[in-house]
Amino acid sequence: MSDNRVVVYKGPGQVAVEEIEYPRLELPSDVVKGLNIKQEAPHAAILRIVTTNICGSDQHMVRGRTTAPVGQTLGHEITGEVIEVGDDVLFVKRGDICSVPFNIACGRCRMCNEGKTGVCLNVNPARPGAAYGYVDMGGWVGGQAEFVMVPFADFNLLRFPDRDQAMEKILDLTMLSDIFPTGYHGAYTAGVRTGSTVYIAGAGPVGLAAAHSAQLLGASAVLVGDLIPERLEQAASFGCEPIDLRQDAELPELIEQVLGVPVVDAAVDAVGFEARGHGQNSQEQPATVLNDVMSVTQVGGAVGVPGLYVTGDPGAIDDNAKHGQLGLRIGLGWAKSLTFTTGQCPVKRYNRQLMNAILAGQAQIAKAVNATKISLDEAPQGYQDFDRGAARKFVIDPHGMVAA
Template sequence: MKALTWQGNQNVEVTDVPDPTIEQPTDAVIKVTSTAICGSDLHLYGVLGPYLKPGDVLGHEAMGVVEEVGSEVTHIKPGDRVVVPFNIACGHCWMCERKLFAQCETTQVVSEGKGASLFGYTALYGSVPGGQSEYLRVPQGQFGPIKVPDGTPDEQFLFLSDVLPTAWQAVAYADPPPGGTVAVFGLGPIGQMCVRIAKYLGAGRVIGIDSVPERLALADRYGAEPLDLSKVDDISEALIAITDGRGADATIDAVGMEAHGGAPGGKLASIAQKATGLLPDPVAQKVTDKMAVDRIDALLGAIKGVRRGGTVSISGVYGGEVDPLPMMEMFDRGIQLRMGQAHVRRWTDDILPLVLDPADPLGTLDLTTHQLPLADAPGAYEMFRDKNDGCIKVVLKP
């Protein structure tokens, strides 16, 4: 089959790889009909290369039609249309019983000290082949896949794999008071959905922060007050100034370690990230996991722009362990932090009725800006990374 494979730093290719097969009685195999490029894929494209090897299949947002199931998979059958959550969870272990599916003890990558395995996401998370491919083997198929009805566009359901539950969890963790103010840092796909979900769940005011005109315009269309990073000297001061001098009730960091801030620390961290990619893999792995410094402009803005006693919710992915945080200020101001990989299946029952609603209250059909064949994936990665052509979300069609 054809699949998008990692070949080196900022080098991906569509190549031939072996077709997946049923390996365990809990497996399923699907024929992929749509698969998306995520901001987290850009981490693999440019930062986390030391944990990849040439030929690894990328992608963790996929849906399709069931081809085959193992003997212990009973809730879906060949011919069913399904969405596949990006984290691989069993549904019955100690963590899963507590709906902490991103920490599933059955699929935890204990050797790397990490949580549940993820599709297409490096040796840190199990080296499971990803979904930017014609076919996908789905471990823990007895629990993970979400059955959806036929006869509607894939884009109505595809984002149940990651974008929607990640954004839903980000807003739930932010927990703004009814009618309160939420500031969303970063208006990529996750940030866009955070804006819409926050409004849907009762936020009185949502402020969307970015510097890309197309992203600001899209968030504005769904009720956000756009705040252009390029037009302010200090984003946290600007945010405080427009919130009665207090700051937002809650802030959401939907950016992560790929923040393109202009602060000196951001530039230095960008250089450090690129330099790490030039080290031999065993050395680079240790540097990335234990010593790497992320670009944390968005996180610092979220921390400094939230009001006293407010909550900072982090959905953006970070990679290092030595990122400096203003702990004295955080403690003095009584800030709460909540974060982590989305527990996808924890939220899908809440989201599915909204996705099924013909009125499309979350605008799922309005998020995709580019549909391209899988063969065009290498160029699509560059376009998404560089934010060219008004690109906000790319869906690939194998």
């Protein structure tokens, strides 16, 4: 019997569940060498994973669209039970059920003190910011596993106040590690407020989370665009207006058919760098969503960009896109005085408030994203189904702790 098992990238389109060592209260060697810090991590905790989700960001790696090496462990959306703590952990106890923000943060640097935990300065020698199980993000072991080590546990872990209540709502609470705060961040930074009209590009899990977040923020109309009918049906299931991008009409025209005007107050790009154009035979156009959302956002408005853009894409359609250089109509954005917010969501800025909304019954994020439980051994099939555009958010239950 293995000490631990984790989902591993095996090459384009392939993942497998493999045995790895049980986690220790130690930092990754890459972090230790690059930052010249101690490997021992008395500030860390080890969690038995209760739920861990497949994310669209993982899918980019699995498609071979990043520089992830074969053998990269996967998984950054983690909810778990604390089973071991280091000597310097003061406020997190064994038995606590906690959400783990996908961005790893030290809680001590300038960025963390400013609330910018997505770009912590002390967790990744290569660049600001780190995440579990992701390429170029510090070498931290992935969380699509049975057990995981969480550093700086007092700072990073969000403890649920009642264990039984948490397990009853675990399919909602599991979304706090990434997509719910990320979707909320996209909508909030796009300026969604009471009465706003909103366009969300992409009806994948992050887009649906952004749409539900826009509703929580008081939007009067939430329009969601996608090319996949099943995903549009999922958006419509909780009150959004689906925009079928298989039509040949331009986006402003499609929006005008719904709202009577060709613009919205706020827009969110929940697609990222693998964007495709409109129409039945659409092809990949990496900048098309960013240009679309600029074209339909009201003058003086804002655009939230939670969709992932990378600096290295070996499968890109041209040499510029391989380095993250896109044909962006920045002149249009400038002329319209638009505001853009990009980058990793600082999960800790939102996760406690969103937890409260879930526990109070005000947010039904699991329903919005169609949360679907699978086992760890079913993860490879989950990746295949997700890649085919399944209108589901796959939640891995490694230990069979989630009720049917």
